[in-house]
Amino acid sequence: MTHSAPPTEGRTPAGGTGPDDDRAARPGLLMGRLLGVPIYVSPSWFLVAVLVTVMFEGQVHDVVTRPLSYLVAFTYAVLLYGSVFVHELSHAVTARAFGLPVRSVTLHILGGETSIEREAPTPGREFLIAFAGPLVNLVLAGLGLLLHATLPLPDVALLLIEALTFANLLVGVFNLLPGLPLDGGRLVRAIVWKATGRSRNGAIFAGWVGRAVAIGCLIAGAYLATYNTGEGGGIGWLALLWSALVASFIWVGATQAIRAERVRDRIPLLSARRLARRATLVTADVPLAEAIRRAQQDHAGAIVIADHDGKPLGLVNEKAVTATPEHRRPWISAGDLSRGIDDHLTLPADITGEDLIEALRRAPATEYLLVEPDGRVYGVLAVTDVDRAFAGV
CATH class of the missing domain: 3.10.580.10 (CBS-domain)
Structure with a gap:
């Protein structure tokens, strides 16, 4: 779950080559607009929805008989990405509150992304925009724990709340990891920016930390694959594949952030x-x-x-x-x-x-x-x- 800004990030600043660029650059299926912000769902989301449904159905089957268990499992997949959507929407709303135009919100295989037209003008605003997403997840996790502790709930509702509570806690904590392109990397960037007075210093530092986080994710996945044996062995190798995917996403995002700053250094020299x-x-x-x-x-x-x-x-x-x-x-x-x-x-x-x-x-x-x-x-x-x-x- 990330928010991206500015438009130069990850590519040269020259932009597109014709009037059809906006259509070609659409990140997925347009599902509608909320607060004037277009909401996209990447085709990769449907793959994740199927995988989540199949994997979660095993737990649901102990409570609900088939085929209803698949419907409950799919409901969890939708609610899970609903939490991701609220996470991204919180970035968008906070950015809009500071007068920054938001290009889009996209849900995809690794969660979501909020595309913001311009970077925040101050480190304080950058910090608040970045922190808004994980904060929402942690609040949702807290509400889940409160509901679980105070309300007598049916087994199916209890199962869904437990799963969503864990998912929001995981998403919130994961996004606070201190490296770009994660929200935690934006927080580090804002802190270094405030300390040094230069946003470039913050971005470069957070980008290198992001690369370290990517390596850490890969090592963690390898550890799970190596030490999960017996019945858990399959889960371990699945964790390795998933961690490799996440690590590559973080590494590419961190590298693009570093590259974007080098691009910015050249912009004043353009003639x-x-x-x-x-x-x-x-x-x-x-x-x-x-x-x-x-x-x-x-x-x-x-x-x-x-x-x-x-x-x-x-x-x-x-x-x-x-x-x-x-x-x-x-x-x-x-x-x-x-x-x-x-x-x-x-x-x-x-x-x-x-x-x-x-x-x-x-x-x-x-x-x-x-x-x-x-x-x-x-x-x-x-x-x-x-x-x-x-x-x-």
Whole structure:
């Protein structure tokens, strides 16, 4: 159970490449919206629901006969992820209370994730957003213990409450482990951030602790697999597989957090002018082969469609040019492979750093036209060149 922010985390900041990116990036099935936040369920959740149902049915069978026992076991799977959902929703509500936009809440094979658009502006708010999730689980576990101790309950209800109490206690404590991407890692990040005055220091430290936590999870799983013998041997090996999955999730998340900070270090150094490709201007009716020849003659890396007065009208898509066989290029006009230029695809040549990244996020595309303050075309900025600036981080 994690909450992720900001958008640069785990990938280069250039963003998507077209208008369909949002659909392609959907993390699962859209189940609806709550408080304006889209709720997704990953297909992997259904696999976990089946596994939980099958595994829990063995306990339910002692209380309820089949096939009703499978229904009760499935009810537990739904309630379990209901607890996870409340955990994630608490992150979202707390973030919204601090004015941070929440992109989505997703339930998946390892629990859930809350995607927050921006990181918290202060370590105190970061701490509260991170702590909200585990706190809800611990409160639910406490309520479960209270119900168990005070109310006379039917056997089925008692079984469900006991299971949910244990699950919430486990989820709450597990998420407090002190390493990214877990909530406990966010708490460590906030504490180090407060102590040093730099969020980067907190993220790097919590990321390395997260890697240590991942190794610890793997060692714990190996210990269970080695020392659980006899009837418990199968459970031990299942614990090893599950711990390996959890360890890989934590390791990847921690590594992405460290990498994200290194990416941030490079953002202020980004300059559209330095990354720009020289552009050759041609009219839309010029054959593609001739446009390529002119670009090669000008040592240019991009082709811009312009009218007869030199006013830019469109950008020729590099991928479309590459995909066009050479024998067809004389018979296709450059304008056929171009995309119109709107205001969002025209950027000042001097744009740099965070302003550049924000402009690319605001209007995802593959190429952008760069212009001088007087309106003259300076060149073309390709997203692949921006991504390449972050390669190897």
